[in-house]
Amino acid sequence: MIWQLDLFLLTLVAICALATVSVRGLLSATITFAAYSFLMCLVWAEMGAVDVAFTEAVVGAGVSTIFFIAALFRSTTRSPLLIRGIDDPHHFKDQGWKVLPLILSVVTGVLLFYGMSDFPAWGDPNSIPATRVAAHYVENALRETHVPNLVTAVLGDYRGYDTMFELVVIYCAGISVVSILKQENL
Amino acid sequence: MDTVFLLAALGMMVSIALAMIRVVGGPTVLDRIVGVNVIGSETTVLLLIIGYLFDAVSMFVDIAIAYAMLNFILSIGVTKFFLRRKGRTLRSDKS
Numbered sequence: 039m040i041w042q043l044d045l046f047l048l049t050l051v052a053i054c055a056l057a058t059v060s061v062r063g064l065l066s067a068t069i070t071f072a073a074y075s076f077l078m079c080l081v082w083a084e085m086g087a088v089d090v091a092f093t094e095a096v097v098g099a100g101v102s103t104i105f106f107i108a109a110l111f112r113s114t115t116r117s118p119l120l121i122r123g124i125d126d127p128h129h130f131k132d133q134g135w136k137v138l139p140l141i142l143s144v145v146t147g148v149l150l151f152y153g154m155s156d157f158p159a160w161g162d163p164n165s166i167p168a169t170r171v172a173a174h175y176v177e178n179a180l181r182e183t184h185v186p187n188l189v190t191a192v193l194g195d196y197r198g199y200d201t202m203f204e205l206v207v208i209y210c211a212g213i214s215v216v217s218i219l220k221q222e223n224l
Numbered sequence: 225m226d227t228v229f230l231l232a233a234l235g236m237m238v239s240i241a242l243a244m245i246r247v248v249g250g251p252t253v254l255d256r257i258v259g260v261n262v263i264g265s266e267t268t269v270l271l272l273i274i275g276y277l278f279d280a281v282s283m284f285v286d287i288a289i290a291y292a293m294l295n296f297i298l299s300i301g302v303t304k305f306f307l308r309r310k311g312r313t314l315r316s317d318k319s
Contacts (some may be wrong), residue, residue: 039250040277042230050244057248065305069256072298076260076267076291077240081285084274090272092287097260099264100294104301111305 043084051077074097089189095128108219208218226277229234233273240266258301 044132053158054074059065082091158165175192193201243266246259268288275284 040233040274041231041251043233043237046241047230050237050241053244053248063253065253066256069253069260070247073244073263076263079291080267080270080274083271083284086278088280088283088287095287095291095294098271099291100297101283103244107301107305114303115250126314167231 040084044081047077047081047084051081064110065107068103071102071106075103083122105215112219187190227274229273233270233277236266236270236273240270257299261295261299264291264298268292268295 045052054070054077058074061070079091079094082088082094091156097103118211158167162168175188175196179188179191179196180186182190183195185195189197228243240263243259243262247263250256250259269292270285270293271279271288275288276283278284
Protein backbone atom coordinates (compact mmCIF):
# COMPACT_ATOMS: atom_id res chain seq x y z
CA MET A 39 0.00 0.00 0.00
CA ILE A 40 1.51 3.25 -1.17
CA TRP A 41 0.00 6.09 0.81
CA GLN A 42 0.83 8.88 -1.65
CA LEU A 43 -1.10 7.12 -4.40
CA ASP A 44 -3.87 6.18 -1.97
CA LEU A 45 -4.43 9.76 -0.87
CA PHE A 46 -4.59 11.02 -4.44
CA LEU A 47 -6.78 8.17 -5.68
CA LEU A 48 -9.33 8.33 -2.86
CA THR A 49 -9.64 12.12 -3.30
CA LEU A 50 -10.35 11.63 -6.99
CA VAL A 51 -12.82 8.81 -6.21
CA ALA A 52 -14.70 11.07 -3.78
CA ILE A 53 -14.82 13.90 -6.33
CA CYS A 54 -16.09 11.48 -8.96
CA ALA A 55 -18.80 10.08 -6.67
CA LEU A 56 -20.04 13.57 -5.78
CA ALA A 57 -20.02 14.54 -9.46
CA THR A 58 -22.01 11.41 -10.36
CA VAL A 59 -24.73 12.33 -7.89
CA SER A 60 -24.85 16.04 -8.64
CA VAL A 61 -24.37 16.17 -12.41
CA ARG A 62 -27.38 17.07 -14.55
CA GLY A 63 -28.50 14.47 -17.07
CA LEU A 64 -28.46 10.68 -16.88
CA LEU A 65 -26.00 10.24 -19.75
CA SER A 66 -23.44 12.49 -18.07
CA ALA A 67 -24.02 10.68 -14.77
CA THR A 68 -23.42 7.31 -16.48
CA ILE A 69 -20.15 8.52 -17.98
CA THR A 70 -18.97 10.02 -14.67
CA PHE A 71 -19.86 6.70 -13.04
CA ALA A 72 -17.59 4.93 -15.55
CA ALA A 73 -14.73 7.22 -14.49
CA TYR A 74 -15.54 6.32 -10.86
CA SER A 75 -15.27 2.61 -11.70
CA PHE A 76 -11.96 3.11 -13.49
CA LEU A 77 -10.50 4.86 -10.43
CA MET A 78 -11.99 2.30 -8.04
CA CYS A 79 -10.27 -0.45 -10.03
CA LEU A 80 -6.98 1.42 -9.51
CA VAL A 81 -7.65 1.50 -5.75
CA TRP A 82 -8.17 -2.29 -5.65
CA ALA A 83 -5.05 -2.92 -7.75
CA GLU A 84 -3.10 -0.57 -5.51
CA MET A 85 -4.18 -2.60 -2.44
CA GLY A 86 -2.82 -5.72 -4.12
CA ALA A 87 -6.24 -7.29 -4.82
CA VAL A 88 -5.66 -7.83 -8.53
CA ASP A 89 -8.61 -10.22 -8.90
CA VAL A 90 -11.08 -7.75 -7.40
CA ALA A 91 -9.61 -5.03 -9.60
CA PHE A 92 -10.13 -7.25 -12.63
CA THR A 93 -13.78 -7.82 -11.69
CA GLU A 94 -14.30 -4.12 -11.09
CA ALA A 95 -12.79 -3.27 -14.48
CA VAL A 96 -14.95 -5.81 -16.33
CA VAL A 97 -18.24 -5.42 -14.44
CA GLY A 98 -18.08 -1.86 -13.13
CA ALA A 99 -16.37 0.05 -15.89
CA GLY A 100 -17.24 -2.09 -18.90
CA VAL A 101 -20.47 -4.03 -18.72
CA SER A 102 -22.55 -1.93 -16.35
CA THR A 103 -21.83 1.29 -18.26
CA ILE A 104 -22.89 -0.37 -21.50
CA PHE A 105 -26.04 -1.67 -19.77
CA PHE A 106 -26.86 1.77 -18.39
CA ILE A 107 -26.47 3.30 -21.84
CA ALA A 108 -28.55 0.52 -23.42
CA ALA A 109 -31.27 1.11 -20.83
CA LEU A 110 -31.14 4.88 -21.45
CA PHE A 111 -31.28 4.28 -25.16
CA ARG A 112 -34.26 1.95 -24.91
CA SER A 113 -36.22 3.95 -22.34
CA THR A 114 -39.33 5.61 -23.72
CA THR A 115 -38.77 8.92 -21.94
CA ARG A 116 -37.62 11.67 -24.23
CA SER A 117 -37.27 14.32 -21.52
CA PRO A 118 -34.13 16.31 -22.33
CA LEU A 119 -33.71 17.13 -18.64
CA LEU A 120 -33.61 13.48 -17.69
CA ILE A 121 -31.25 12.31 -20.40
CA ARG A 122 -29.08 15.30 -21.18
CA GLY A 123 -29.72 17.70 -18.30
CA ILE A 124 -31.22 20.42 -20.48
CA ASP A 125 -34.04 22.38 -18.91
CA ASP A 126 -37.30 22.00 -20.76
CA PRO A 127 -40.34 24.02 -19.65
CA HIS A 128 -42.67 21.25 -20.83
CA HIS A 129 -41.21 18.71 -18.44
CA PHE A 130 -40.80 18.62 -14.70
CA LYS A 131 -38.36 20.94 -12.99
CA ASP A 132 -35.40 20.02 -10.85
CA GLN A 133 -36.73 19.79 -7.32
CA GLY A 134 -33.52 20.63 -5.45
CA TRP A 135 -32.41 18.76 -2.33
CA LYS A 136 -34.54 15.87 -1.19
CA VAL A 137 -34.42 15.78 2.61
CA LEU A 138 -35.52 12.22 3.39
CA PRO A 139 -33.05 10.45 1.04
CA LEU A 140 -30.28 12.72 2.34
CA ILE A 141 -31.02 11.76 5.98
CA LEU A 142 -31.28 8.07 5.03
CA SER A 143 -27.97 8.00 3.20
CA VAL A 144 -26.16 9.93 5.93
CA VAL A 145 -27.51 7.54 8.61
CA THR A 146 -26.51 4.52 6.50
CA GLY A 147 -23.03 5.98 6.03
CA VAL A 148 -22.61 6.57 9.77
CA LEU A 149 -23.76 3.00 10.49
CA LEU A 150 -21.29 1.60 7.94
CA PHE A 151 -18.44 3.60 9.47
CA TYR A 152 -19.50 2.34 12.92
CA GLY A 153 -19.45 -1.26 11.65
CA MET A 154 -16.04 -0.68 10.05
CA SER A 155 -14.42 -0.26 13.48
CA ASP A 156 -14.70 -4.05 13.98
CA PHE A 157 -12.68 -4.83 10.86
CA PRO A 158 -9.13 -6.15 11.22
CA ALA A 159 -6.34 -3.86 10.03
CA TRP A 160 -5.37 -4.12 6.37
CA GLY A 161 -2.97 -7.02 5.80
CA ASP A 162 -3.02 -8.07 9.48
CA PRO A 163 -1.68 -11.66 9.64
CA ASN A 164 -3.26 -12.24 13.09
CA SER A 165 -6.82 -11.32 12.08
CA ILE A 166 -9.47 -14.03 12.46
CA PRO A 167 -10.07 -14.71 8.72
CA ALA A 168 -6.33 -15.04 8.13
CA THR A 169 -5.72 -17.55 10.94
CA ARG A 170 -8.36 -20.24 10.22
CA VAL A 171 -8.54 -21.90 6.79
CA ALA A 172 -6.28 -19.42 4.98
CA ALA A 173 -3.13 -20.97 6.42
CA HIS A 174 -4.17 -24.41 5.13
CA TYR A 175 -4.74 -22.97 1.64
CA VAL A 176 -1.41 -21.15 1.59
CA GLU A 177 0.53 -24.23 2.73
CA ASN A 178 -1.21 -27.02 0.81
CA ALA A 179 -2.96 -25.50 -2.23
CA LEU A 180 -0.12 -26.05 -4.69
CA ARG A 181 0.44 -29.66 -3.61
CA GLU A 182 -3.28 -30.54 -3.53
CA THR A 183 -4.54 -28.75 -6.63
CA HIS A 184 -1.42 -28.06 -8.76
CA VAL A 185 -2.71 -24.53 -9.47
CA PRO A 186 0.00 -21.85 -9.14
CA ASN A 187 -2.49 -19.01 -8.44
CA LEU A 188 -3.92 -19.30 -4.92
CA VAL A 189 -7.15 -17.42 -5.65
CA THR A 190 -7.83 -19.56 -8.70
CA ALA A 191 -7.16 -22.68 -6.62
CA VAL A 192 -9.72 -21.64 -4.00
CA LEU A 193 -12.34 -20.54 -6.53
CA GLY A 194 -11.99 -23.38 -9.00
CA ASP A 195 -11.13 -26.29 -6.71
CA TYR A 196 -11.92 -25.85 -3.00
CA ARG A 197 -15.12 -23.94 -3.80
CA GLY A 198 -15.72 -25.60 -7.15
CA TYR A 199 -19.46 -26.27 -6.70
CA ASP A 200 -20.05 -22.73 -5.46
CA THR A 201 -18.33 -21.28 -8.50
CA MET A 202 -20.13 -23.67 -10.87
CA PHE A 203 -23.60 -22.64 -9.72
CA GLU A 204 -22.58 -18.98 -9.70
CA LEU A 205 -21.68 -19.47 -13.34
CA VAL A 206 -25.12 -21.02 -13.97
CA VAL A 207 -26.78 -17.95 -12.42
CA ILE A 208 -24.63 -15.56 -14.47
CA TYR A 209 -25.33 -17.59 -17.62
CA CYS A 210 -29.11 -17.36 -17.03
CA ALA A 211 -28.83 -13.61 -16.39
CA GLY A 212 -26.82 -13.21 -19.58
CA ILE A 213 -29.40 -15.12 -21.62
CA SER A 214 -32.20 -12.94 -20.19
CA VAL A 215 -30.34 -9.71 -20.98
CA VAL A 216 -29.52 -10.82 -24.51
CA SER A 217 -33.11 -11.91 -25.18
CA ILE A 218 -34.46 -8.59 -23.88
CA LEU A 219 -32.01 -6.55 -25.93
CA LYS A 220 -32.56 -8.68 -29.03
CA GLN A 221 -36.26 -7.88 -29.29
CA GLU A 222 -35.50 -4.72 -31.17
CA ASN A 223 -32.24 -3.96 -32.89
CA LEU A 224 -30.13 -1.86 -30.52
CA MET B 225 14.53 3.13 -9.16
CA ASP B 226 11.38 2.73 -7.08
CA THR B 227 11.39 6.47 -6.40
CA VAL B 228 11.44 7.19 -10.13
CA PHE B 229 8.43 4.96 -10.70
CA LEU B 230 6.60 6.44 -7.71
CA LEU B 231 7.19 9.94 -9.07
CA ALA B 232 6.01 8.77 -12.50
CA ALA B 233 2.85 7.36 -10.88
CA LEU B 234 2.22 10.66 -9.10
CA GLY B 235 2.72 12.51 -12.39
CA MET B 236 0.15 10.24 -14.03
CA MET B 237 -2.17 10.99 -11.12
CA VAL B 238 -1.84 14.72 -11.72
CA SER B 239 -2.68 14.24 -15.38
CA ILE B 240 -5.68 12.06 -14.40
CA ALA B 241 -6.81 14.91 -12.16
CA LEU B 242 -6.54 17.29 -15.14
CA ALA B 243 -8.67 14.96 -17.28
CA MET B 244 -11.07 14.75 -14.34
CA ILE B 245 -11.72 18.49 -14.60
CA ARG B 246 -13.19 17.83 -18.06
CA VAL B 247 -15.19 14.83 -16.84
CA VAL B 248 -16.73 16.65 -13.88
CA GLY B 249 -17.11 20.10 -15.36
CA GLY B 250 -17.11 19.57 -19.13
CA PRO B 251 -19.96 21.46 -20.74
CA THR B 252 -21.00 18.79 -23.25
CA VAL B 253 -21.37 15.03 -22.92
CA LEU B 254 -18.68 14.57 -25.58
CA ASP B 255 -16.14 16.32 -23.34
CA ARG B 256 -16.95 13.84 -20.60
CA ILE B 257 -16.60 10.85 -22.94
CA VAL B 258 -13.17 11.97 -24.16
CA GLY B 259 -12.18 12.71 -20.55
CA VAL B 260 -13.14 9.20 -19.42
CA ASN B 261 -11.26 7.76 -22.38
CA VAL B 262 -8.11 9.68 -21.39
CA ILE B 263 -8.51 8.52 -17.77
CA GLY B 264 -8.84 4.91 -18.98
CA SER B 265 -5.67 5.13 -21.09
CA GLU B 266 -3.69 6.66 -18.25
CA THR B 267 -5.00 4.05 -15.83
CA THR B 268 -3.58 1.32 -18.06
CA VAL B 269 -0.10 2.79 -17.66
CA LEU B 270 -0.64 3.46 -13.97
CA LEU B 271 -1.61 -0.20 -13.38
CA LEU B 272 1.70 -1.33 -14.91
CA ILE B 273 3.62 1.16 -12.74
CA ILE B 274 1.82 -0.14 -9.64
CA GLY B 275 2.67 -3.66 -10.79
CA TYR B 276 6.33 -2.68 -10.95
CA LEU B 277 6.16 -1.13 -7.45
CA PHE B 278 4.74 -4.44 -6.16
CA ASP B 279 7.38 -6.50 -8.08
CA ALA B 280 4.58 -8.42 -9.82
CA VAL B 281 4.34 -6.92 -13.30
CA SER B 282 3.27 -10.26 -14.84
CA MET B 283 0.11 -10.25 -12.72
CA PHE B 284 -0.79 -6.70 -13.62
CA VAL B 285 -0.19 -6.99 -17.37
CA ASP B 286 -3.35 -9.10 -17.84
CA ILE B 287 -5.60 -6.64 -16.08
CA ALA B 288 -3.98 -3.71 -17.92
CA ILE B 289 -4.76 -5.35 -21.28
CA ALA B 290 -8.37 -6.09 -20.24
CA TYR B 291 -8.61 -2.51 -19.09
CA ALA B 292 -7.46 -1.09 -22.41
CA MET B 293 -10.00 -3.28 -24.23
CA LEU B 294 -12.85 -2.22 -21.94
CA ASN B 295 -11.93 1.42 -22.42
CA PHE B 296 -12.31 0.87 -26.16
CA ILE B 297 -15.63 -0.98 -25.79
CA LEU B 298 -16.94 1.78 -23.54
CA SER B 299 -16.15 4.47 -26.11
CA ILE B 300 -17.73 2.41 -28.90
CA GLY B 301 -20.88 1.83 -26.83
CA VAL B 302 -21.34 5.49 -25.99
CA THR B 303 -20.57 6.60 -29.55
CA LYS B 304 -23.15 4.15 -30.87
CA PHE B 305 -25.69 5.90 -28.68
CA PHE B 306 -24.73 9.20 -30.27
CA LEU B 307 -24.83 7.73 -33.76
CA ARG B 308 -28.46 6.75 -33.30
CA ARG B 309 -29.43 10.16 -31.94
CA LYS B 310 -28.02 11.73 -35.14
CA GLY B 311 -26.16 14.60 -33.55
CA ARG B 312 -29.10 15.96 -31.61
CA THR B 313 -27.24 15.34 -28.34
CA LEU B 314 -24.20 17.40 -29.24
CA ARG B 315 -25.49 20.61 -27.71
CA SER B 316 -24.38 21.86 -24.32
CA ASP B 317 -25.68 20.33 -21.09
CA LYS B 318 -26.21 23.65 -19.46
CA SER B 319 -28.63 24.95 -22.13
